[in-house]
Amino acid sequence: MSTAIRDQIQRELVPEGGVASLSHGTLVLEIPAGEVQRTARRLASEFGFDLFLDVTAVDWPGRTPRFDVVYHFYSTAHFFRVRLKTRLSEADPVVDSLVSLYGSAGFMERECHEMYGIGFRGNPDLRPILLYEGFVGHPLRKDYPKLKEQPLVPYRK
Amino acid sequence: MARTTIPIVPSTARSPAFEYFSTKKDEFVGWARKFSLFPYPFVTACCAMEFMAVSSTPYDTDRFGAALPRFSPRQSDLLMVVGTLTHKQAPVLLRVYEQMCEPKWVMAFGACATSGGFYQNYAAVAGIDKIIPVDIYVPGCPPRPETVIDAIMKLQDRIAGSHHPIITANF
Amino acid sequence: MSPPRDIGLPNPVRPAFERGVRDDAVVVNIGPSHPATHGTIQVIAALDGEKVERVDVHCGYLHRGFEKECEDHTWHNLIPYVDRLNYCSGLINNFAYCEAVETLMDVEITPRCRYLRTLLSEYSRIADHLTCVAASLMELGAMTAFLYLVMIRDYVYEHLAQLTGARVTYTYGRVGGLARDLPDGWLARLKEILDQYEVFIARIHGLMDRNRIFIDRTRNVGVISAADAINWGFTGPILRSTGAPRDLRKDAPYLAYAELDFEVPVGINGDNYDRYYVRMREMDESVYMIRQLVEMLPVGPINVDDRRCTLPEKQLVYTEIESLINHFKLIMDGPDVPPGEVYTAQEAPNGELGFFLVSTGGGMPYRFHVRSPSFVHMGGVHRLLEGYQLADIIPTFGSVNMIGGECDR
Numbered sequence: 001m002s003t004a005i006r007d008q009i010q011r012e013l014v015p016e017g018g019v020a021s022l023s024h025g026t027l028v029l030e031i032p033a034g035e036v037q038r039t040a041r042r043l044a045s046e047f048g049f050d051l052f053l054d055v056t057a058v059d060w061p062g063r064t065p066r067f068d069v070v071y072h073f074y075s076t077a078h079f080f081r082v083r084l085k086t087r088l089s090e091a092d093p094v095v096d097s098l099v100s101l102y103g104s105a106g107f108m109e110r111e112c113h114e115m116y117g118i119g120f121r122g123n124p125d126l127r128p129i130l131l132y133e134g135f136v137g138h139p140l141r142k143d144y145p146k147l148k149e150q151p152l153v154p155y156r157k
Numbered sequence: 158m159a160r161t162t163i164p165i166v167p168s169t170a171r172s173p174a175f176e177y178f179s180t181k182k183d184e185f186v187g188w189a190r191k192f193s194l195f196p197y198p199f200v201t202a203c204c205a206m207e208f209m210a211v212s213s214t215p216y217d218t219d220r221f222g223a224a225l226p227r228f229s230p231r232q233s234d235l236l237m238v239v240g241t242l243t244h245k246q247a248p249v250l251l252r253v254y255e256q257m258c259e260p261k262w263v264m265a266f267g268a269c270a271t272s273g274g275f276y277q278n279y280a281a282v283a284g285i286d287k288i289i290p291v292d293i294y295v296p297g298c299p300p301r302p303e304t305v306i307d308a309i310m311k312l313q314d315r316i317a318g319s320h321h322p323i324i325t326a327n328f
Numbered sequence: 329m330s331p332p333r334d335i336g337l338p339n340p341v342r343p344a345f346e347r348g349v350r351d352d353a354v355v356v357n358i359g360p361s362h363p364a365t366h367g368t369i370q371v372i373a374a375l376d377g378e379k380v381e382r383v384d385v386h387c388g389y390l391h392r393g394f395e396k397e398c399e400d401h402t403w404h405n406l407i408p409y410v411d412r413l414n415y416c417s418g419l420i421n422n423f424a425y426c427e428a429v430e431t432l433m434d435v436e437i438t439p440r441c442r443y444l445r446t447l448l449s450e451y452s453r454i455a456d457h458l459t460c461v462a463a464s465l466m467e468l469g470a471m472t473a474f475l476y477l478v479m480i481r482d483y484v485y486e487h488l489a490q491l492t493g494a495r496v497t498y499t500y501g502r503v504g505g506l507a508r509d510l511p512d513g514w515l516a517r518l519k520e521i522l523d524q525y526e527v528f529i530a531r532i533h534g535l536m537d538r539n540r541i542f543i544d545r546t547r548n549v550g551v552i553s554a555a556d557a558i559n560w561g562f563t564g565p566i567l568r569s570t571g572a573p574r575d576l577r578k579d580a581p582y583l584a585y586a587e588l589d590f591e592v593p594v595g596i597n598g599d600n601y602d603r604y605y606v607r608m609r610e611m612d613e614s615v616y617m618i619r620q621l622v623e624m625l626p627v628g629p630i631n632v633d634d635r636r637c638t639l640p641e642k643q644l645v646y647t648e649i650e651s652l653i654n655h656f657k658l659i660m661d662g663p664d665v666p667p668g669e670v671y672t673a674q675e676a677p678n679g680e681l682g683f684f685l686v687s688t689g690g691g692m693p694y695r696f697h698v699r700s701p702s703f704v705h706m707g708g709v710h711r712l713l714e715g716y717q718l719a720d721i722i723p724t725f726g727s728v729n730m731i732g733g734e735c736d737r
Contacts, residue, residue, distance in 0.1 A: 023668070023669065023670070024431050024432070024668075024670045024671075024672070026670075026671055050558050050559075051558055051561065051563070052561055053561070053673075053680065053682060053699055054671075054682060054684065054697070054699040056684060056695075056697045058686055058694075058695045059695075070684065072671055072682070072684070072699070074680075076558060076572070076574050076579075079579040079580050081671065083671060102559060102561070103559045103560040103561070103707070103708055103711075104559070104560050104561025104704050104707050104708060106707055107703065107704065107706060107707030108561075108703075108704065108707065111703070115395075125344065127341075127342055127344075128341075128388070129386070129387065129388050130387070130388035130391040130736055130737070131245070131280075131388060131391065132244065132245040132340035132341065132388070133338075133339070133340060133341060133342050134338065139279050139280070139393065139396055140395060140396060144279070144396075145279075146278045146279060146393070146396055146397070146400055147277065147278060147279065148279050149244065149279055150244065150279070151244050151247065151282070152244055152245070152247055152248050152337075152338050152340060153244075153247040153248055153251055153288055153337070153338075155287045155288070156286070156287060156288065156289075156290070199361055200361075200368075201368050201389065201390055201732065202390055202392075202412070202415070202732055202733055203412050203415035203496060203497060203733055205415075206415055206416065206459065206495075206496045207495070207496060209459070209462070209463070209478055210478060210481075210482055210485065210495075213474065213475050213478040213479070213482075214475045214478065214479050214482075215478075215479060215482045240390075241390060241392050243389060243390060243391055243392055245340045245388055245389050245391065246340075246360065246368065246389045246390070248337040248338055248339070248340060249340075249360055249361055249389070250361075251337060252337055253361060269392075275397075275408065275409070276392045276393060276397065278392070278393035278396055278397055279393055279396065280391050280392050280393035280396075281392045281393060298497060299495075299496050299497065301495065
């Protein structure tokens with residue numbers, strides 16, 4: 001069952017300049033940033049990937065483009081996962097939001113936004129969620145020092 | 158507020174029993190107060206699991222008069238900070254502390270509240286004593302219930318042994 | 329006594345709205361240190377009378393830099409951090425993480441380890457559900473039920489402490505195996521505890537199931553449909569309470585689940601009562617599975633014989649130089665994990681707990697990301713709160729079982 005759907009996705013969904021591979025049982029599609037929303041829409045509507053699992057980023061300082069944005073989708077009919085990967089440059093780290101397709105994308109994009117500074121075009125609510133108002137910088141970027149604190153309350157003497 | 162204790166030898170002659178009790182007032186008030194701790198659990202993290210255990214049947218802090226959590230800082234006198242304090246949470250803790258009436262005590266429950274534990278990074282405060290004064294630290298990650306009971310008893314000893322502002326020249 | 333200082337505290341969050349839909353709506357703030365919500369969560373609610381019109385949920389009060397901290401430790405040294413994700417069931421986190429690293433390293437664990445991990449996962453699931461049910465019942469005022477459930481949970485904790493040395497945070501999983509084998513008499517005590525569990529849980533069923541107050545507070549409160557639940561990313565007992573029998577243990581069996589006989593309990597309405605009942609039934613299934621696993625448990629080693637991840641025996645470390653160097657390298661540099669990336673998931677008590685790891689080779693992870701069910705649930709929890717009474721926020725939050733460590737990381 002899952003091999004058939006896997007082959008079909010590989011045949012139909014990998015656009016120009018994209019790469020598909022199989023990594024530890026997960027189908028990985030590497031696509032250009034502009035294709036993310038279209039691919040996700042087809043995954044959701046045609047291939048039954050109804051559960052949006054996760055979005056996060058990986059920071060590769062020194063590489064251009066600098067960021068990988070990684071999405072995971074799961075099909076509750078085929079019991080199969082797909083990973084979408086796309087690359088974003090440091091100068092313009094913006095990708096289309098998936099909130100119109102999956103409700104769960106809202107919070108996860110908020111987290112990715114504050115941790116990496118990735119912009120999600122179309123997400124109306126990108127306030128901090130795990131961090132707080134006034135936090136400067138993106139702590140999960142590799143160039144953010146682990147010990148750099150930004151206290152809200154002055155410490156006692 | 159004047160904190161004068163009454164003279165040990167009263168100016169007018171009274172019965173010896175009164176003289177005896179008047180030297181024991183501190184002890185008596187301390188004894189009464191140490192068994193009426195009203196904790197406010199400021200529960201944030203993993204230590205909450207042990208807080209649940211220590212306040213229920215097998216360990217039962219009711220034996221020490223410290224079982225009934227007051228969920229208003231105004232009514233409580235023991236602030237138990239149970240778990241990691243983060244920078245986002247710090248203003249909330251400070252506000253709760255400021256709302257509590259004197260006299261008040263603070264217990265840092267577990268390694269994170271004591272020193273930040275093994276969270277030494279941008280998000281966690283390295284110990285609540287950077288924000289508010291602490292009276293007793295409970296080690297452990299999380300502490301075993303026996304450790305907590307030991308801490309409560311040590312705090313009780315301290316309360317019993319200290320001078321209380323209620324005891325003045327008129328009392 | 330000094331008057332309270334005016335400290336002018338900064339507000340860590342910015343509410344999504346200042347006023348409700350109508351002008352006379354009241355906006356109330358619940359949390360983050362609120363006694364009746366377990367976990368540190370802030371709910372800003374716009375009310376129409378007693379009815380909740382709109383909520384804005386803020387989490388992150390327990391964000392303690394888990395991912396950054398893990399990227400700074402070796403693959404072995406970060407296991408204690410993993411414990412403190414879902415601190416009600418630390419063992420499942422351990423095993424889910426170890427499975428991810430083992431997949432990257434292409435290591436296959438030994439049969440005894442596989443069965444033991446399955447057994448302990450189910451045991452941990454019981455402890456987690458006990459905590460959740462106990463806390464949510466206490467918040468509804470059912471103190472007796474709370475005391476019964478915490479009593480049996482304490483038996484489980486002490487029993488696990490006998491095995492792992494800790495009551496809550498076990499750090500028992502290792503990449504390629506487990507920290508140690510079962511002590512003598514552990515399985516006999518396990519049998520006793522499971523029997524006692526049945527006695528206690530029968531009392532809970534007697535106290536709660538047909539209790540008028542309990543039913544009034546939970547029936548048809550916090551209702552969600554299966555399609556909505558999937559759209560909002562809900563997994564685990566919340567999804568199953570809507571009637572969708574989705575469980576990774578059945579759908580994509582890992583560990584030894586393929587060999588076990590068990591059912592996936594589902595609800596009908598997707599309301600608070602169903603979530604309570606699904607959890608109660610899941611515990612029964614877990615007990616049933618543990619009893620099967622005790623019979624199936626094979627003898628043999630618990631760690632794989634692979635020098636890349638398993639520590640050599642202590643006696644050899646003292647007597648031969650190769651083992652000494654091996655031990656030193658494993659402790660100081662960490663296990664050598666080949667470059668690559670992996671996403672594996674296990675069915676944690678709250679839903680799909682996934683680990684996304686990126687390795688560039690060497691002893692430390694390059695990227696360590698957790699797909700935590702609680703965080704995703706918080707993204708959709710407003711669907712369960714809006715349209716119900718203010719007082720319903722408490723039982724609904726209880727039944728969602730938001731765990732701070734896992735949600736905020």
